[in-house]
Amino acid sequence: MLYRVAGQFKTSYQADYALFPVRQDAWLLVFILLLAFVVFPMTANEFMFRAMLTPVLIYSLAALGLNILTGYAGQLSLGTGAFMGVGAYACYKLVTIFPEMNIVVAIFLSGFFSAAVGVAFGLPSLRIKGFYLAIATLAAQFFLVWLFQKWAWLYNYSASGAIQVPNIKLFGVTVAGAHATALTQYYFVLCVVCVVTFLAINLTRGRIGRIWKSVRDMDIAAELVGINLMKAKLTAFFVSSYIVGISGALFVFLWRGAAEAELFDIQLSFKVLFIAIIGGLGSIMGNFLGAILIVALPVLISFVPGLLGLPIGAAMVEHLNVMIIGMLIIGFLIVEPHGLARFWAMIREKLIIWPFPH
Amino acid sequence: MRLTIKTAVLATIFAAGLTAPALAQDTLKLPNMSYRTGPFAATGTPHMNGQLDYMTMLNERDGGINGVKVQFDECETGYNTEKGVECYEKMRSEGALVTQPWSTGITLQVLPRTNVDKIPMYAPGYGFSAMQDGKTFSWAFNPPTSYWDGASMIMNAISGDNLDSLKGKKIALLHLDHPYGKEPIPLLEALAAKHGFELLLVPVGMSEMQSQSAQWLQIRREKPDFVLMWGWGAMNGGAITEAVKTRYPMNQFVSIWWGAHEPDLSLVGDQAKGYRALSWNFADSDSKLMQDVKKYVVDAGKSQINQAGGEFDTTAYQRGILMSVIMAEGVRAAQDLAGTPNIDREQLRGGFENIKLDDTRLAELGATDMMAPFSTSCANHTGHAKAWMIEWDGSKFVKVTDLLTADRAEIDPLVEKAAAAYAAANQPWPINDACTD
Numbered sequence: 039m040l041y042r043v044a045g046q047f048k049t050s051y052q053a054d055y056a057l058f059p060v061r062q063d064a065w066l067l068v069f070i071l072l073l074a075f076v077v078f079p080m081t082a083n084e085f086m087f088r089a090m091l092t093p094v095l096i097y098s099l100a101a102l103g104l105n106i107l108t109g110y111a112g113q114l115s116l117g118t119g120a121f122m123g124v125g126a127y128a129c130y131k132l133v134t135i136f137p138e139m140n141i142v143v144a145i146f147l148s149g150f151f152s153a154a155v156g157v158a159f160g161l162p163s164l165r166i167k168g169f170y171l172a173i174a175t176l177a178a179q180f181f182l183v184w185l186f187q188k189w190a191w192l193y194n195y196s197a198s199g200a201i202q203v204p205n206i207k208l209f210g211v212t213v214a215g216a217h218a219t220a221l222t223q224y225y226f227v228l229c230v231v232c233v234v235t236f237l238a239i240n241l242t243r244g245r246i247g248r249i250w251k252s253v254r255d256m257d258i259a260a261e262l263v264g265i266n267l268m269k270a271k272l273t274a275f276f277v278s279s280y281i282v283g284i285s286g287a288l289f290v291f292l293w294r295g296a297a298e299a300e301l302f303d304i305q306l307s308f309k310v311l312f313i314a315i316i317g318g319l320g321s322i323m324g325n326f327l328g329a330i331l332i333v334a335l336p337v338l339i340s341f342v343p344g345l346l347g348l349p350i351g352a353a354m355v356e357h358l359n360v361m362i363i364g365m366l367i368i369g370f371l372i373v374e375p376h377g378l379a380r381f382w383a384m385i386r387e388k389l390i391i392w393p394f395p396h
Numbered sequence: 397m398r399l400t401i402k403t404a405v406l407a408t409i410f411a412a413g414l415t416a417p418a419l420a421q422d423t424l425k426l427p428n429m430s431y432r433t434g435p436f437a438a439t440g441t442p443h444m445n446g447q448l449d450y451m452t453m454l455n456e457r458d459g460g461i462n463g464v465k466v467q468f469d470e471c472e473t474g475y476n477t478e479k480g481v482e483c484y485e486k487m488r489s490e491g492a493l494v495t496q497p498w499s500t501g502i503t504l505q506v507l508p509r510t511n512v513d514k515i516p517m518y519a520p521g522y523g524f525s526a527m528q529d530g531k532t533f534s535w536a537f538n539p540p541t542s543y544w545d546g547a548s549m550i551m552n553a554i555s556g557d558n559l560d561s562l563k564g565k566k567i568a569l570l571h572l573d574h575p576y577g578k579e580p581i582p583l584l585e586a587l588a589a590k591h592g593f594e595l596l597l598v599p600v601g602m603s604e605m606q607s608q609s610a611q612w613l614q615i616r617r618e619k620p621d622f623v624l625m626w627g628w629g630a631m632n633g634g635a636i637t638e639a640v641k642t643r644y645p646m647n648q649f650v651s652i653w654w655g656a657h658e659p660d661l662s663l664v665g666d667q668a669k670g671y672r673a674l675s676w677n678f679a680d681s682d683s684k685l686m687q688d689v690k691k692y693v694v695d696a697g698k699s700q701i702n703q704a705g706g707e708f709d710t711t712a713y714q715r716g717i718l719m720s721v722i723m724a725e726g727v728r729a730a731q732d733l734a735g736t737p738n739i740d741r742e743q744l745r746g747g748f749e750n751i752k753l754d755d756t757r758l759a760e761l762g763a764t765d766m767m768a769p770f771s772t773s774c775a776n777h778t779g780h781a782k783a784w785m786i787e788w789d790g791s792k793f794v795k796v797t798d799l800l801t802a803d804r805a806e807i808d809p810l811v812e813k814a815a816a817a818y819a820a821a822n823q824p825w826p827i828n829d830a831c832t833d
Contacts, residue, residue, distance in 0.1 A: 085486055198524075199573075216508035294481065300602055301477060352469075355472065356472040356474065
């Protein structure tokens, strides 16, 4: 009833290829965007912005980047954390070498650095597949983190070996650094994420996206129908690392404020991979759902004992949190192995045919 | 009947009189970012237990500090910087008077924000050495002594107060490859250039803390005259075990205070005899301070310490106690200056700048000879307490030197340079020029 598609006719090819062929989907999106752009900024406090909203958006973006590579083009990667690091360090160098540079330009440029590195480490994908490729990207993970530690030029020879975000203004408003307010940073991240997501949706459902999917489903068949595998795989690495790099720059500049090399360790790669898998490989929306589950839910759970007045120590809450999130992940994957996005798709399907299931 | 009404009225007034001040009298929110989980829990937990137990003791024995109870909440970070952001925001929104980041990575993130959010940061015996410059770092405090002070004291001790005697010698710095471990490098490099000794940097990555065979192979090959250690968590135990295995002479192996951790040494016992650590505190379980903690907290079952494991007697636990002692002194000073027991963040900042822990005060607290006296000021946020060299005799630590002094003439110019560089990188950064002393 809520999702009745009866009466929505498509009379042209254009209508058939529309981003949202079902009107209710468009309304749902408008509702979510209203929530993100108007309701949250009006109601959330600084803690919610800094501990939940901004990180969820940034992690979603990172997972989106990985999903293009793993979910759409079928190339397994364990180097996401390091590629985020490349974006962050590139942005830091750009901002410190050219202090006049617009931060938006710096962030979008830094994506190219990680894209280049991504393509370089993607070259083995032409020869190796699956787990073997995962190991090759794992090499990128360890090598790059080692490089972040040893190459002092990257962190401007600071004694601590860490990068610190200076105060950066955009049109007179401080957007990065200690003086930036949480609200400005949230809006900045939200805008970047919206733009990139919009581009990603259109990229994945267009010609290039179909090429990627055909490579993922069976690369020999794809080659036989005339798809250039090298081009397909390398563009996937390029686009994926580009988005991951942007998310890395946002990660440090718009959220953390400082970073040491260990931050981009394999733990980060795994976290992003979990978000992509739990959200659903080969979907855009899944990244956001996965990020909410992995990033925001633990924060919410940690408040539960306090609200109920249970006398549980901080360390115990942390242990419980890990256990609950772990069980939820396993539970969700048993119920729906294809991730939360598929879960939502099933609900939507049921709503469309309701009340007459067949 | 009349009597009962009268009694009821009286009781109501009495009750109102009792509850009213209790409502007005808020608690002092002094939360801590703890890590009782994660890779550094082994050294983190005893310190956090100590900090917590002293505050519990004040609440139990004195009803808080000047009559206001202390609320010493913990927020678990697991040494994870991401959790650090979350905890910082959570505590700040809950009205914390102070932030205790407990990790150099989290300190890095929080330090620039202390100026904007106007919240004092308390990093006892860790954090940036440059934080001693109160003019630049108005809101950050690292009493009783900094890493550069520590490095200078160690160098003075191993050279017999004559650094030129080290000419041509080789000194290795075995350090955690992390902002914390890199902290003493600028000072040691300056000293090496001036006095003609060779500094050999031996970094230990976070992932190789427990198996340092590569590092100790390098040490065995290079045969340094001294090995200084800046380690934390599992790294210290790993290094001591490897040193025993490679038969490195223990009397040439010196650690910063975090290496004065009994559980790491009892593993090897007699074989680590001669191992030294510079420590700003010395465990004394019979002192009045520790006996009070024992009586009001440990014996009352309000402590989380591992009593069977002898945690009460460890240097780390008692160091945690002293960390809270220093903070409580800061709060007291703030209350005296403000003239009210209910202080705010700005007043607490003032208190931290006026800590006076002299011999008399230490005796009053029952902590004589547990730490050296020191005082802070507007320009001096560290206090530069002196420290002892303590040595492992096979079963416990013993003091082997008098209080050591750091070489201010070497450190202060470096501090000035580092503070200026920090301020320049974080423009606009306020400098408190009102500070003169």
